[in-house]
Amino acid sequence: MPPLLEVRELRTEFRTGAGVVRAVDGISYTVEAGETVAIVGESGSGKSVEALSIMRLIPNPPGRIVSGEVLFDGRDLRKLTEEEMRSVRGRDIGMVFQEPMTSLNPVLTIGRQITETLEQHQGASREDAEKRAIELLEMVGIADSRRRLRQYPHQLSGGMRQRVMIAVALACNPKLIIADEPTTALDVTIQAQILELMKSLTRKLGVAQIIITHNLGVVARYASRVNVMYAGRIVEAGTAEAIYHDPRHPYTVALLKSVPRLDQPRRARLDPVEGSPPDLTKLDGGCAFRPRCRFAVDKCATAYPKLDTVGEQGHLAACFRSAEVATARESTRESAA
């Protein structure tokens, strides 16, 4: 069976005053039905632009999807008309964004935002839509849902608003939900509630999820597979187990080392990734991580390494020296032991 979503060589550019920025630079990956895939990266890595490109929500100008295919459920979303695409958004693919205050319409009631989706996509009557909206609000853990239906977004707390967003995203029984930093704006205990809710609902309903985040802890807790992005490309992909315990790209290794951990005692010093994030207007044909990489050799300046299988099946890394990365990690582990 083909995967639910297959992204092939997707490229998105932005025209800026400083030149053309390749925010997404040839990305390929798949999402199987019902699974949770994480896209992890720091600011400017292209993870959000990549998600917006799948949904064809890139503002043009200045942005433009240059090339690539987005095969969803047997159709190439890039070939659809704008009308057809509108029926995909919200019906086949639900979306949850970081800031529920800006992604909910402030002048519509909570109820209307949900019933609108149902009426648009499923042709439901006002009455049926309202009944379903009450069910949905209860499902996402909003008590007193009849009263909440008449309220406006500003009358709800941040956590409640994000629950409403999830209700809207799930309203039409989508096959896939794209969640872009769904809990970054929320407090830790609320973040945990929302993520648990998304996990239990997507499991129960068999919905696949793409979680886009910079939080390596969230990825470890919720994702089965992970794509690590840097400067518009996927530099490493694999199961969460492989990414966290057998990383083969120097950036992944450095990223994991630089996070302080709640479950470990104070260390003398953190081990940060040296240098600054890349200037996307000044990328050349070589590996973008090269200036910050302690494994870099001459070859890294002239050619960009392909995303290639390393280790077990499905574990990919884009690095000429991934074998050396693995050996170096083994030896530090031995010397530590």
Added chain:
Amino acid sequence: MRDQPGTTPLLEVRGLQMHFPITEGMVVSRKVGEVRAVDGVDFSIARGETLGLVGESGCGKTTTGRCILRLEKPTQGQILYDGKDISRLAQKDLVGLRRRMQVIFQDPYSSLNPRMKVGDIIAEPIRVHGLERDPRRRRDRVRDLLSVCGLDPKFVDRYPHEMSGGQRQRVGIARALAMDPEFIVCDEAVSALDVSIQAQVVNLLEDLRERFRLTYLFIAHDLSVVRHLCQRVAVMYLGRIVEMAESDELFDNPMHPYTQALLSAVPVPDPRVEAGRQFRPARGEIPSPINPPSGCVFHPRCPMAVENCRKARPTLRGMRPGHWVACSEVN
């Protein structure tokens, strides 16, 4: 409450309270209620120590920091800085204090003047306080500060918008250091930074503390960073400290039900650890500090709450050496 008997702490806060009035009426305004942002907080910080103040939004951690910096005048309580109560000082008497206490804010985008060059931003406090009147020597000092903070001294002629977030935060740190302070309040100082840059700045703060014998109050919501950087940690909830202990003790052996819920909510970057973790999110949301719950403020969300928790406000009790917990049900 003294944590290190025999030594005078650099800072001691006793019964600190900051209630903001809520007023109605534009011409004749009258008080209709109050926000209890900080509601009776006690702690001390020893010289050279880093105390972490953690909690979720609205818990009063930032207001506590602002009271200590005397950017707010607390409604009650004492703030003993180097043995002297500064909580009632008038603005003009605070000038000397400002040189000894500095602050680093979260957002390096909004805390640096976009129309000033980096060199002028750092030189401004030196000039205002008349620490170095000779312009050339002042410029040298600014260059020194930049390189101490890991920036190229050539950055003096740049504007903030020409720099990355991490570089801007280093400028904010250099400006705080310009006065040669002994105490710095870091209010979410690394929260806006990307993981890889955050680690660099955390290391810088740690180096500076040792090099200049600084004392930090480190206010943050990111518990992992706090565990790494702080010797002791105080957990705040709705204007009160619910638990306080040595860093490793607090994180390995949390006793207050809120601290336990908070720690279990933070996912650890390791799928193996996560797979084996017991996890129960705290139910409900944080109540409003305008009308906080009676008794223990955590009782509506607490899995251990009993009838008495609605009535009596628990005080901090020493459960183990240096480990204080405000919960009547913990033994």
